[in-house]
Amino acid sequence: MIAVEDLRVTFYTPAATVAALGGVSFRVARGDTCAVIGPSGCGKSTLLYVLAGLLRNFQGRVVVAGEAVKPGRRRTALILQDYGLLPWKNVFANAGLGLELRGVPRAEREARVTRILRELGLYELRRLFPGQLSGGQRQRVAIARALALDPDLLLMDEPFSSLDALTREALQDNLLEIWHRTGCTIVLVTHSIEEAAFLGRQVVVLSPRPGRVVATHLNPGAGKSSWRQEPEFHCVCSFLRQQLAGGVADAPDL
């Protein structure tokens, strides 16, 4: 689904030249999940912007669904940490915005949004504005808006990092359900080791800026809700922790 080869991104600003990504390569198979983890400022968000087609100024090769990445790919959905929802639109209008922008007729749009809001347990909130929602509800509306587009690639930038632990775990389980049901490919950026180990069937560890791949760890246990309780899950967490700290560790035997 995704092939990234030697991706480099450098920002040129009057104040400084910042190398954000210094040669990143990885692949994600169709229908798989991949978590990208790395220290703050290592270029995780930048990587997602490239995958979403929003950032065009990069070197290297980035292929999404068999084609060089380009803006406006219809089945790519991007979910950003904050600000994703428009404060002046209520839940229903926010969730339907992508469909509206793509010119889906109103009747079909409303039917689809209604179905998805019901599935995510948000239908009762449809008339509220984002400012009236909790952080977790807001993030679920952002997910609903992405799902309304029937994406085959879901890109998420630290989607749950501002939530409390309980809400976060509930939403992580939610996301797994969605993944099982839709079979979409998920690339999720996070700085939480547990989140990466729980959600990413493959975990890409990036170095401090400029981000490079320190390790690509296959994590086939991820993808079921009970994984969190298994001892291997904790092994993966400590392995990732060591990788992030720059230590060298052998991959745990699973």
Added chain:
Amino acid sequence: MRRTFETGAAVAALLLLWELLAVVLDLEALPPPGTAFAVFGRDFLGPLGWHLLVSTYRVLAGIALAVLTAVPLGFILGRNPAADRLAAPLIYLVYPVPKIVLLPVLIPLLGIGDASKVLLITLILFFQILLPVRDGARYVPAALVDSVVSLGANTRALYRHVIWPAVLPEMLTALRVASGTAIAVLFFAETISSQEGLGYYIFDALSSWAYPEMYAGIIAMGLLGFLIYTVLDWLERRLCTWKYL
């Protein structure tokens, strides 16, 4: 309902103060409110009503023209740093110039009728709206824009769904603040060069020592200001529901 009550109480307090002052000072130049309202009632369906209508039209036309020109330009400058760098010095130079000084230029060009007054009001409001719209458009969070672009928005959709709603509250606030200035300037312009409008009516009464008429004109002017504030207030509540949760 509550607001109606509060407005009523404010008006009553103002009238009471006026009545008190009129009694205490006992001046010909300060008739009691009853006298002024009697003239207001008498003239409202006659000349005064007409002058009120003329002034209202001038203010509303000025507001409409200013919004129609300042908003698109504010969008362009706010979203294109290069254009803004070119235009900003010009704007900052012209902005503080009191626009009333342009009246002697506008009158020979446009005559003493509506056009020169409307344009004067437009000029004043234009800058008052332009800057908040430009700044609002500039500081719309980049992540908000990015996420809507990633949903498939083109430039036009971006303005419609993101930039415009983001600047609307600030624009309405600016408009409310500026419309007070606009009415004051309109009054001034109508006193020096007009045969119509509340400014003319009030000044005409003043120069013929017809004080009750003058106060009737002032009442009409207060009414005009109140009307405009009320409409802008209503618009803000109506269009920016999300701000008042």
